[in-house]
Amino acid sequence: MTTLVKAWTAARETLKAAGVDQPAIDARLMLEFAADVSRTEIVTDPYRELTAEQEAKLDGLIARRARREPVSHIVGRKGFWKIMLSVTPDVLTPRADTETVVELVLRDFPEQMAFSVLDLGVGSGTMLLAILAERPAAKGLGVDVSEEALAVARENAANLDLDNRVALLRGDWTFGLGDASFDLVVSNPPYIATDEIETLDPEVKDHEPRLALDGGADGLDAYRFLAPEILRVLKPGGRFAVEIGHTQAAAVEALFKAAGAEGVTTHQDLGLRDRVVAGVKASF
Numbered sequence: 275m276t277t278l279v280k281a282w283t284a285a286r287e288t289l290k291a292a293g294v295d296q297p298a299i300d301a302r303l304m305l306e307f308a309a310d311v312s313r314t315e316i317v318t319d320p321y322r323e324l325t326a327e328q329e330a331k332l333d334g335l336i337a338r339r340a341r342r343e344p345v346s347h348i349v350g351r352k353g354f355w356k357i358m359l360s361v362t363p364d365v366l367t368p369r370a371d372t373e374t375v376v377e378l379v380l381r382d383f384p385e386q387m388a389f390s391v392l393d394l395g396v397g398s399g400t401m402l403l404a405i406l407a408e409r410p411a412a413k414g415l416g417v418d419v420s421e422e423a424l425a426v427a428r429e430n431a432a433n434l435d436l437d438n439r440v441a442l443l444r445g446d447w448t449f450g451l452g453d454a455s456f457d458l459v460v461s462n463p464p465y466i467a468t469d470e471i472e473t474l475d476p477e478v479k480d481h482e483p484r485l486a487l488d489g490g491a492d493g494l495d496a497y498r499f500l501a502p503e504i505l506r507v508l509k510p511g512g513r514f515a516v517e518i519g520h521t522q523a524a525a526v527e528a529l530f531k532a533a534g535a536e537g538v539t540t541h542q543d544l545g546l547r548d549r550v551v552a553g554v555k556a557s558f
């Protein structure tokens with residue numbers, strides 16, 4: 275028999291030895307999940323004993339994490355902005371960096387405004403659903419090339435009661451979408467240079483979908499295609515915001531300016547790194 279505090283300590287040491295970035299936090303998350311306890315209970319009732327079943331479950335979870343499976347894949351979900359999302363290995367795990375896009379967009383689209391939003395490469399629905407959850411009169415379309423990702427997005431839309439305001443369609447970026455159709459376009463396309471992928475953490479390079487990461491030789495392939503296409507599908511006066519890698523601001527700004535965008539600006543994430551390029555389609 276082991277106690278909550280002993281189990282936490284042992285799990286932390288195992289994860290530390292495996293090179294996990296935040297072993298104490300991840301050990302606690304696994305313990306919460308395995309023993310069905312809250313963070314507070316671990317602290318206020320540290321000598322509570324685990325059942326044999328809970329102990330076995332914890333061992334299994336810790337072994338997976340020690341193999342560098344992301345926490346989000348092990349627990350099957352991840353919080354983003356104000357929503358909780360189901361996550362599988364078929365989608366990019368929602369990242370706090372991406373909240374920069376949501377924050378920026380919400381500033382330009384007031385709460386009661388009716389508008390249409392397109393999310394290109396919607397994945398689990400991260401940005402699109404976070405925006406729709408905050409803007410009750412908005413409607414959204416999410417497009418992804420991966421049917422598996424769309425299944426995750428559909429589950430998330432249903433769980434959040436947003437399925438009546440969102441359409442999720444399989445497609446190759448903007449192919450088949452009409453001109454001047456949307457008030458807002460967002461995208462978090464793959465933007466890692468192919469050669470850089472091998473340098474990323476095992477959680478990312480071994481467990482997240484390449485399709486959502488690989489941006490070609492210089493990481494910019496998706497933006498080269500998307501910049502003119504986003505300007506095409508936006509209504510006059512419509513806005514766009516795309517996530518970028520922190521070294522890509524100048525290149526991505528140039529692509530959107532060349533495509534005719536106006537008011538092109540770069541915005542930083544909470545780590546003060548360039549993270550979003552945004553702009554407007556001229557209204558005439």
Ligand code: GLN
Pocket residue numbers: 366369371462463464465466478486487488517
């Ligand atoms: N921000 C992600 C990472 O660094 C990449 C996301 C993307 O390519 N869109 O792992």
